[in-house]
Amino acid sequence: MAETVSLPYLEALKGKFVRVYKGGPESREGRLVEVRSDYIVLQTEENHLVYYAIEHLKIVVENAKRALNLCPINDKGFVYPETFIGALEALQDSCIQVNGGGPTSKVGRVIDVKEEFLVLSTEREGLVLFPISHIKSVIVVEFACRELPPQDLYEGIDSLNGILSRLIHNWVSVSAGGPERVEGILIEVAEEYIVVVHNEELFYVTTEHIQFVALSVRIEETCCESSSSSSSCESSSSSSSCESSSSSSSDESSGRGQRRVRSNQFKQLWLENLIKASSQNNK
Secondary structure: OOOOOOHHHHHHHOOOEEEEOOOOOOOEEEEEEEEOOOEEEEEEOOOOEEEEEHHHOOOEEEOOOOOOOOOOOOOOOOOOOOOHHHHHHHOOOOEEEEOOOOOOOEEEEEEEEOOOEEEEEEOOOEEEEEEHHHOOEEEEEEOOOOOOOOOOOOOOOOOHHHHHHOOOOOEEEEEOOOOOEEEEEEEEEOOOEEEEEEOOEEEEEEHHHOOEEEOOOOOOOOOHHHHHHHHHHHHOOHHHHHHHHHOHHHHHHHHHHHHHHHHHHHHHHHHHHHHHHHHHHHO
16 A cells, blocks of 8 residues: 555644645645545635545645735535545535546536545536545535535445446446546446447456546437538528638537537436436346
C-alpha cells in the first residue's frame, strides 16, 4: 500500500496556509480547515471547499509567510462527517467536481452515494459512476438544497459489480485512466473484469483499474434537418445557397441547442430504463 501523510502531521497544519500536491491537476492552495480520519478539507482563495482523500495524498506543503484573508464558507449548521464516504453522502444533491482535472475529472450533481461507488449526473455524458477508491478529491461547486429528499435509484445495491451487472447490454464509456478509455456495449461483468464490445473488438477491463463508467445513451441523430436542408439546396439557386452558407453559424448554434434538449430527454429515458431493468432483475 502506498504511504500517505500521517494524521498528526496534518493536525499540526490545521488552520494554516498549505498547498496540497506540488503540482498537477489535483494541486490546490488554501487554508486547511478540517482533518478527519481519512480525508481533509481545504478552503481555497476562491472560497471553494475541496475534500481530499488521505489515501491518495503524497505531499502537503506549508507556506509559513503566506497570510490568509478568506471569507467564511456559507455552510451554517454543516458538520463534517468522520469518514470520506460520509462526507460524500452529506454532499448528496450538491454540484461537485470529482478529481481536480485531467481526463477523469467530471462536474455534475451527486445523485447517489453507495459503499463502493458514487453516481454523478453530468451535462455532457449523462450518468457517471465513480468507484470510491479512485476519487482523489471533490470540489464543492454548489451546496445542495437541503429541502430536497435524496433520490435513491439503486436500492439494495452497494457494490460496483452489482450496478454494472444491471447495465449489461447498455452502451457505456469506461475509463481506466489516461488514454485507456473504451466505448461500446457492456456484455459481461465478472468478479475481476468487465467485457465491452465495439465493432469487431472485445475489450477486457480490470475492475480495480476502472476510474469511471459513463452511462451515456448512443442516439443516432434524426435526418430531418439534413434532408430538409439538402432538398432546399437542390431546389434553390446559387444565390440562395450563398445565403444558406452565410447563416450556417446560426443554424449550428440552434442545432447545438436542440441536441442539448434531446440529451436531457435521453437522460430521463435512460433513468426510466434503468429503473425498469432494476425491477426486472430483482424479480
